[in-house]
Amino acid sequence: RSVVFSQDGKWVLTTSMDATARIWCAASGQCAQALKGHTKALSGASFAPDGSRVLTASFDGSVRVWDAMSGDCMLLLPAENSVVNAAAFSPDGASVLVASASESFRLFCASTGDCRVTFEGHEDWVRVASFSPDGTLVASGSYDGTARIWSALDGECVQTLEGHGGAVVAASIAAA
Numbered sequence: 001r002s003v004v005f006s007q008d009g010k011w012v013l014t015t016s017m018d019a020t021a022r023i024w025c026a027a028s029g030q031c032a033q034a035l036k037g038h039t040k041a042l043s044g045a046s047f048a049p050d051g052s053r054v055l056t057a058s059f060d061g062s063v064r065v066w067d068a069m070s071g072d073c074m075l076l077l078p079a080e081n082s083v084v085n086a087a088a089f090s091p092d093g094a095s096v097l098v099a100s101a102s103e104s105f106r107l108f109c110a111s112t113g114d115c116r117v118t119f120e121g122h123e124d125w126v127r128v129a130s131f132s133p134d135g136t137l138v139a140s141g142s143y144d145g146t147a148r149i150w151s152a153l154d155g156e157c158v159q160t161l162e163g164h165g166g167a168v169v170a171a172s173i174a175a176a
Helices: none
Strands: 004-005 011-015 020-025 031-036 042-047 053-058 061-067 073-078 084-089 096-098 104-109 115-120 128-132 137-142 146-151 159-162
Touching: 004 042, 020 042, 020 053, 031 061, 042 084, 053 084, 061 084, 061 096, 073 159, 084 137, 104 128
Parallel strands: 084 128
Antiparallel strands: 004 011, 011 020, 020 031, 042 053, 053 061, 061 073, 084 096, 096 104, 104 115, 128 137, 137 146, 146 159
């Protein structure tokens, strides 16, 4: 469910229903790493901003942080429930957002796995969460039909965006 480039454009990250992610050289098409460890299909993946790590989210209820060069799993983050809908690195790579089959979602330290903030307020599962370009705000979209904007520092909801007739499946904050 993901195909993304590294920020320098040299690498492509893909995910598969076979529970793996792969890192490919964009120039040669050669597979540089196969990231194996999840037990169910992947729901998403992304590179850390500096390209040194990869984040994978799975329907097995876990999020993994991998070393992009060695392919070693550096950190395993459990979800609140059995399905992880989305995960994302912060712009500085220090934090990870995890949205699972729950009305809340969490922000973790990307190196220790400690939960820093829990965001609560949606009335149905959170489908997606992402950081603003400066990392101070978080946007979320839910099956409750709302998108919300939150403080990344303390998890306070600063804005609720209503008007969709169905689930909000994508949400992002652009630079001004």
